[in-house]
Amino acid sequence: MNAAAPAPAAAVRVRNVQAGDLGDVAAIDLEITRVPKPEYWAEIYHRYGTGRRQQRFFLVAEAAGRIEGFVIGEVRDWEFGSPRCGWVFAINVRPKARLAGIGSRLLGAICEGFRHLGVIKVRTLLGRDNQLILSFFRSQGMMAAPFIPLEIDLEPQGTDGK
């Protein structure tokens, strides 16, 4: 175990992502998911990080010159038939920097961004077995949304699936 304690949330600055942060962001994702996906991160940066669209957010938490976490989200209109609301697609904090309030700061910052755009509802979609992230969002006051996610396995193309 690393002896260094995580930076207190107060020493952390939350700001918009910059191109130079992508290496750190991808490294945090790799540490958590164990799947390297550099093209994906370049694409996400292009779509959410360049500030071309006001309603898209890609924020990072920086402490002592290093990126400790990030959050990505967007305001969407009439998605799934619901009025304008903010969606949080991803939130990740470097494992060694957790439990020091960084996740809460990131979520607070993106919610503030949503609020500036007049949004009063924030949603996210989580894996049912990911207790950590579910506990985090619950601790922030989130409750079940009036939706039920559904899925189906499609027959591979060329089979006569009836």
Added chain:
Amino acid sequence: MKLQKNTLFALYSVLESASHPERQLSAGEIARKYGISPHHLAKVLHTLAQARVVESVRGVGGGYRFAGNAKRLTLMDVIELFENVSAPARSAAPRRRRASGEAGVERALATVLAEIDEIAKATFRSISIATMLKLVERRRA
């Protein structure tokens, strides 16, 4: 997933004691507040004490005090002390030999009941006592 009375009484007791961690609450006090039998509640508190969720304090003014970690103890941790949560969703039909058509119906129904159960379990696992206490405060406001 339907919670038994004992489980609900346990959840009341845990939330009451965790919201006043410095105080010792007697079974009678909690029982009066929720209109339940003190005798019944004493058994529930005994189970909670054995699991070290609460500790019993002896002597004058004795009672029970919260002894868990409110940020990490989940609703599921408490529920599991009183319910067999790993049991598969039960079918409504009595146990007997069935025709294959019937078995198909039962299996399909069991699949839907299991879906509901999984959602309930994930919900109970994701809510800590600390999160519940915040919810109690918001509901009061």
